[in-house]
Amino acid sequence: MTQEQFDSLAEKIGKVPKIFQDLEKINPELFKSVMGLDQLVWDDGCLTRKEKKLIAVAIAAALRDPHAVRAQIAGAPHLGISLAEIEEALRVTFLLSGMPAYVYGRTAAEEIYSK
Amino acid sequence: MTQEQFDSLAEKIGKVPKIFQDLEKINPELFKSVMGLDQLVWDDGCLTRKEKKLIAVAIAAALRDPHAVRAQIAGAPHLGISLAEIEEALRVTFLLSGMPAYVYGRTAAEEIYSK
Amino acid sequence: MTQEQFDSLAEKIGKVPKIFQDLEKINPELFKSVMGLDQLVWDDGCLTRKEKKLIAVAIAAALRDPHAVRAQIAGAPHLGISLAEIEEALRVTFLLSGMPAYVYGRTAAEEIYSK
Amino acid sequence: MTQEQFDSLAEKIGKVPKIFQDLEKINPELFKSVMGLDQLVWDDGCLTRKEKKLIAVAIAAALRDPHAVRAQIAGAPHLGISLAEIEEALRVTFLLSGMPAYVYGRTAAEEIYSK
Amino acid sequence: MTQEQFDSLAEKIGKVPKIFQDLEKINPELFKSVMGLDQLVWDDGCLTRKEKKLIAVAIAAALRDPHAVRAQIAGAPHLGISLAEIEEALRVTFLLSGMPAYVYGRTAAEEIYSK
Amino acid sequence: MTQEQFDSLAEKIGKVPKIFQDLEKINPELFKSVMGLDQLVWDDGCLTRKEKKLIAVAIAAALRDPHAVRAQIAGAPHLGISLAEIEEALRVTFLLSGMPAYVYGRTAAEEIYSK
Numbered sequence: 001m002t003q004e005q006f007d008s009l010a011e012k013i014g015k016v017p018k019i020f021q022d023l024e025k026i027n028p029e030l031f032k033s034v035m036g037l038d039q040l041v042w043d044d045g046c047l048t049r050k051e052k053k054l055i056a057v058a059i060a061a062a063l064r065d066p067h068a069v070r071a072q073i074a075g076a077p078h079l080g081i082s083l084a085e086i087e088e089a090l091r092v093t094f095l096l097s098g099m100p101a102y103v104y105g106r107t108a109a110e111e112i113y114s115k
Numbered sequence: 116m117t118q119e120q121f122d123s124l125a126e127k128i129g130k131v132p133k134i135f136q137d138l139e140k141i142n143p144e145l146f147k148s149v150m151g152l153d154q155l156v157w158d159d160g161c162l163t164r165k166e167k168k169l170i171a172v173a174i175a176a177a178l179r180d181p182h183a184v185r186a187q188i189a190g191a192p193h194l195g196i197s198l199a200e201i202e203e204a205l206r207v208t209f210l211l212s213g214m215p216a217y218v219y220g221r222t223a224a225e226e227i228y229s230k
Numbered sequence: 231m232t233q234e235q236f237d238s239l240a241e242k243i244g245k246v247p248k249i250f251q252d253l254e255k256i257n258p259e260l261f262k263s264v265m266g267l268d269q270l271v272w273d274d275g276c277l278t279r280k281e282k283k284l285i286a287v288a289i290a291a292a293l294r295d296p297h298a299v300r301a302q303i304a305g306a307p308h309l310g311i312s313l314a315e316i317e318e319a320l321r322v323t324f325l326l327s328g329m330p331a332y333v334y335g336r337t338a339a340e341e342i343y344s345k
Numbered sequence: 346m347t348q349e350q351f352d353s354l355a356e357k358i359g360k361v362p363k364i365f366q367d368l369e370k371i372n373p374e375l376f377k378s379v380m381g382l383d384q385l386v387w388d389d390g391c392l393t394r395k396e397k398k399l400i401a402v403a404i405a406a407a408l409r410d411p412h413a414v415r416a417q418i419a420g421a422p423h424l425g426i427s428l429a430e431i432e433e434a435l436r437v438t439f440l441l442s443g444m445p446a447y448v449y450g451r452t453a454a455e456e457i458y459s460k
Numbered sequence: 461m462t463q464e465q466f467d468s469l470a471e472k473i474g475k476v477p478k479i480f481q482d483l484e485k486i487n488p489e490l491f492k493s494v495m496g497l498d499q500l501v502w503d504d505g506c507l508t509r510k511e512k513k514l515i516a517v518a519i520a521a522a523l524r525d526p527h528a529v530r531a532q533i534a535g536a537p538h539l540g541i542s543l544a545e546i547e548e549a550l551r552v553t554f555l556l557s558g559m560p561a562y563v564y565g566r567t568a569a570e571e572i573y574s575k
Numbered sequence: 576m577t578q579e580q581f582d583s584l585a586e587k588i589g590k591v592p593k594i595f596q597d598l599e600k601i602n603p604e605l606f607k608s609v610m611g612l613d614q615l616v617w618d619d620g621c622l623t624r625k626e627k628k629l630i631a632v633a634i635a636a637a638l639r640d641p642h643a644v645r646a647q648i649a650g651a652p653h654l655g656i657s658l659a660e661i662e663e664a665l666r667v668t669f670l671l672s673g674m675p676a677y678v679y680g681r682t683a684a685e686e687i688y689s690k
Contacts, residue, residue, distance in 0.1 A: 056211060065211075103413075218527065260551070270604060295524050443558040515667045552630045557638065
């Protein structure tokens with residue numbers, strides 16, 4: 001894995017690259033497959049990367065997954081996503097997954113955007 | 116609740132309007148509050164209705180909620196959303212919530228879009 | 231398992247008694263343990279059976295579990311629980327787990343209480 | 346938002362009032378709607394506030410949501426809820442959502458009630 | 461996709477091959493990536509296919525996913541897995557995800573193994 | 576509860592024995608029932624303890640339950656389970672519950688096995 005791929009992954013899934021570095025050594029085939037899938041998910045298509053990032057943030061909050069929500073939001077500013085856009089995506093989370101799910105997302109967003 | 120509000124709701128949450136009609140009678144205040152919240156979530160803001168619908172479809176699939184996923188996708192064609200756009204949103208669901216979650220969304224989408 | 235225990239179980243978990251009958255044959259010890267635990271959960275203590283049933287209905291809806299929600303609500307009328315009480319318990323579900331979770335509970339309640 | 350409303354909210358959802366203060370500024374309409382809904386959920390009705398709080402604790406534990414469970418239990422002593430009542434509500438969580446869900450609730454309850 | 465790959469997939473994920481056939485046409489790259497990942501997951505390694513299938517059954521039940529649990533169990537008899545082995549795997553599901561999750565798995569297992 | 580039972584439990588569910596000690600005092604019957612169930616789940620049967628532990632690790636990760644996943648993996652080395660075996664079990668988690676679920680399990684495994 002090149003440094004560039006590494007940084008790109010760190011941005012997307014947060015501080016877990018060591019796991020994936022290990023995966024590359026232990027099982028290069030699985031590593032390649034996961035990375036390939038990841039790229040196919042994020043590549044621009046009918047939807048922009050930005051739209052897909054907002055979807056990912058809203059899903060991670062709906063699943064009440066503190067690591068995933070932080071990791072997804074961490075990559076959001078680089079894609080030109082505003083805090084207001086995230087807040088609006090999280091309203092859909094509120095409706096479909098309840099107030100605490102919204103709070104997960106909102107808290108992580110405040111932290112990351114106030115840095 | 117006017118017929119128009121009714122149809123709009125049916126489109127958004129699927130075949131459950133009877134529940135909400137009852138709610139209007141039993142507890143008009145709660146009904147009004149829920150409807151108000153619902154409208155605030157869906158109104159155009161930083162994100163378009165279309166973008167929010169795609170977020171809702173992806174969340175509902177990620178939660179493996181067959182009713183919510185069907186209800187959300189049911190409203191998608193009216194907003195000019197293509198099957199390819201839904202499929203792409205569901206790839207994010209795949210990554211964050213696994214293959215069966217993707218299959219939930221994809222199966223519902225095929226059914227609704229092939230009508 | 232006596233017929234009485236059987237009926238009591240059927241009331242609590244719905245149409246799955248065959249599974250537990252089998253369990254009694256295959257593994258009487260596990261069966262006894264599960265039944266004992268079940269009884270300890272439902273026995274009157276600080277909370278009444280009625281209060282615990284309302285908690286069970288609200289949890290099952292919050293987990294979006296259509297079988298559990300139906301099974302729990304099926305036993306509710308026998309405990310003197312009104313539809314209005316279930317509806318109010320489900321509002322807590324709405325707040326903590328989102329609108330579709332409320333709809334799961336409410337739909338099952340309407341069906342069972344309109345019989 | 347008055348200080349009183351603020352304290353009431355903090356008691357219910359824990360240490361996240363800043364998010365809701367911001368929401369009041371960014372989007373006063375959504376804020377009002379969420380607060381209104383919240384009040385309608387918690388108001389005494391067929392069920393008492395105490396009964397609804399026990400339901401909320403049990404749901405939050407069943408969803409394995411550490412923040413929501415802590416926040417809900419934080420408000421419990423003020424409503425005259427005993428640790429034994431919470432423990433009994435959490436047994437329903439054990440049955441419907443497994444031992445780790447019970448442990449989430451029980452651990453938070455011990456912490457808050459031993460202060 | 462050859463007929464053989466098709467049958468192998470149908471066995472693993474149940475009656476959803478049409479979705480994947482479509483995926484092969486719409487987006488052959490994503491299709492290839494998903495299939496490759498799938499194969500890497502199921503290939504014999506430190507664990508046998510049989511052990512991994514039991515893990516998959518237990519996870520699908522723990523997630524209360526009726527489609528995934530049916531699909532995973534459908535492939536179990538071909539791998540020489542007995543009903544008693546599935547039942548024992550599902551006890552772990554009971555402990556970690558509650559009685560209704562166990563019931564999901566057990567019901568699906570009874571149906572498939574009694575054919 | 577003897578010290579031995581205590582240590583055995585601590586190994587299985589991690590640092591929560593105080594809760595269960597309390598349970599033994601508050602409600603010895605429930606305590607006995609839960610312990611009995613626990614033993615029946617883990618006893619060797621068709622599946623070995625090792626196989627059941629791998630199932631438990633994979634479920635806990637699939638449920639994104641950081642406490643349960645850590646607690647389950649904590650007991651794994653004592654049963655002769657290698658990091659490679661855990662990693663392979665977690666691939667099934669990846670497929671059925673998404674990349675972040677895999678990351679939960681993998682991160683906990685790295686921590687515990689690098690001690």
